[in-house]
Amino acid sequence: MAHTSQPVVLLVEDEPAQREVLAYNLEAEGFRVVQAANGEDALLFVDEDTPDIIILDWMMPQLSGIEVCRRLKMRPETRAIPIIMLSARAEEVDRIRGLETGADDYVIKPYSVLELMARARVQLRRVRPSSIGVVLEWDDIRLDPETHRVYRGDHVLKLGPTEFRLLSTFMEKPGRVWSREQLLDRVWGRDIYVDSRTVDVHIGRLRKSLMQNGGEDPLRTVRGAGYALG
Amino acid sequence: MAHTSQPVVLLVEDEPAQREVLAYNLEAEGFRVVQAANGEDALLFVDEDTPDIIILDWMMPQLSGIEVCRRLKMRPETRAIPIIMLSARAEEVDRIRGLETGADDYVIKPYSVLELMARARVQLRRVRPSSIGVVLEWDDIRLDPETHRVYRGDHVLKLGPTEFRLLSTFMEKPGRVWSREQLLDRVWGRDIYVDSRTVDVHIGRLRKSLMQNGGEDPLRTVRGAGYALG
DNA sequence: TCTCCTTGTTACAAAATTGTCGCATCAAGG
């Protein structure tokens, strides 16, 4: 899963031992894991880290998983984040209540870690197509994360690694404007110190690569703000 | 948070040390911070600076936080501003009294700065849709903060950065009259020294941009007061 | 070790944006 930027999972579980196990496995699976020990932290971290998916324990002191889920599904800006609920109760009743709050999937304890990982991958696929090998397309540009290939029309484009990651980022949300800082975060990684002008240079390189067989420049410079695709 | 104009937070806290710490963190978070050391100043600054959110210490000499809150929530024009209360007392009673005065959220001292920041962000989201990518619309004008695009009817308008921030501000509260000073604060940022006439010029430029494909002038000049959308 | 490729930085040019002036117009009160 080195192609594109790392997907983030928010793991909410009050029992430290269980949390550790899951975190370990999720990391091995390629996720960046943000851990929360209770519901309140969870709600805060959602805003902080904008995770791609959330794994949420049902039973927690104070703010229960079900309540956290309900609240997240009420807010428009968090509604789209897939939530996988972990529950100790197998009763159908609970199952249904859980789904009514909007959880996207359901795993009953004791669960198989492999199964949970599989379900996590399924949910991730919904929100971050490129992270699992779905071909991204925009206009006449096609990017295949699996083979690491980029096509424009019939031509195969030759991109450097950084150009590839840049383009992946743009193609995940066509039209969205990314600031230089956001791109540095996402493409270069956090806590890397590079000059923000470096982004410009790589944008230039990406542009040249995208136009190497003729064709319009698909990248848009937004003065004072950053860059966008389309 | 670079796209649109800077959100303003009014920070009311009588203890200078605490105020400084919070101000520093809020600024790091992207807020413009207006500081008040007591309740009376707070009430003045609300009218002066029209903050997006208010962080209000409970315990203050003379005019207490709770009283400030009550008064603000009584006035229709300030009722909508979210208030986060800071309290040293953890008792549920106080909590409830606080909420009854209309406070929108609550943090108990000693609080985690991160938590407070997160809560501030949550409140901000409620009042400044553009800060989270909700498309703003008014009449036939559409402004998309995420793609940084502005449409009028079918046409895509070309705006400069300042024009974009100006229009964002207007579209957040259609109809509201903004004084030149308020616009300077909000669009240019504080401690920037520019002539207040500069606003006129940019308004003019924004007008031209908005009418570049024909169409009425949606901006209204309010003589002696400022400008408004619609 | 020697290439070839990629990367980050810098310097400079080109382009867009900005703030201010000066003067024409306008609106409202007398």
Next chain:
DNA sequence: CCTTGATGCGACAATTTTGTAACAAGGAGA
């Protein structure tokens, strides 16, 4: 109708932002 302060607007120079070529350093593979 006239006065007066406020506003609109074209022009312009200064500043800021962006594009890009050049270059040196690092790394992978032969």
